[in-house]
Amino acid sequence: MNSSDSSPPRRTASSEPSVKSADRTVAVVELVAAEADGVTFSEIQHRLELPKSSLHALLATLVQRSWLQMDAAHRYRVGRQLQMIAAAGHRDDDSVVDAAVDLLEGARDELGETVHLATLVDTDILYLASRYSRHALGVRFHSGRRLPVYATGLGKAILSSLDPADVPHHLPVTLTPLTEHTIVEPALLDAELTRIRQQQYAVDREEGTPGLCCVAVSFSAQGRNYGLSCSKPTARWTAGEEVRTAELLTQVARTIVRRLR
Structure with a gap:
């Protein structure tokens, strides 16, 4: 083997714009995917500090290729093609969703509240399916939404089921608060996970969304970790219902696992 065979590939001057363009594309897609309510051109431009002309061209291409879509309010959202690509990475989840759908409906009817x-996925929770409460004031998280x-x-709940040594791999370097109730101190989160392991269910009191609580x-199913929750507005929250709710969700989880065997 001669010396030219063993040398690393060299980045040419012409490759620099391509790398820069790829970085920008990924940054835009990640930003839009993280916003359940969509994001405007001005918001994207401000947050990513991209040149307007370059961003216009980039967004036009992403919309044309169906990676993004623009709604009537001129907000950019995840497009059909990107949804298909994302779904391809979670095909194993389809059978779990299929096994759970009627059980989610039953739990929703019995509890009278939204179930998820x-x-x-990495450091996020990915919502796969939901059955919404019939209350006028209810919880609406669409499938595909991700939260820390x-x-x-x-x-x-899922973190508590992992080997404690694996938990840090699913946490960002900095725990950024989503609300004033979010647990952002690692020591407090460790204590919370210990408590969840002992009682076998987790409680979220407005930690991720203001005005929302859940159990x-x-x-585990097919080698992956899943969670079930019942969410309701704080105005309808009753601490005494936590155990009953957790027991029902546990029964649903066991039935899902049995169906998949």
Whole structure:
């Protein structure tokens, strides 16, 4: 082998713009995907500090290729093509969702509140399916939404089921508060996870969303970690219902696992 064979590939001057463009594309897609309510051109430009002309061209291409879409309010959202790509990475979740759908509906009817099925993806919780309460004032989290794992009942329930040594791998370097109630001190989060392991369910009191509380449990299926939760506005929250709610969600989780065997 001659010396030219062993040398690393060299980045040419012409490759620099391509790398820069790729970085910008990824940054835009990640920003839009993180915003459930969409994001405007001005918001993207301000937060990423990109040149307006370059951003216009980039967004036009992403919309044309269906990676993004723009709604009637001129807010950019995740497009059909990006949703298909994301779904391809979670096909194993489809069978879990199929096994859970009627059970989610039953739990929703019995508890009278919104129930969610979610899984762990890196440092986030990914919502897979929901059945919404029939109350006028209810909880609406669409499938595909992601929230930081440390700031949700679902996330804390799943974290508590992991080997403690693996927990740090699913936490960002900095625990940024989503509300004034978010647990952002590592020591306090460790204590919370210990408590959840002991009682076998997690409680979220406005830690991820103001005015929203939930009870959550975790389970494993097909080699992945999942969570079930019941969410309701704080105005309808009754601490005495936590155990009953957790027991029902645990029964649902066990039934899902049995169906998948």
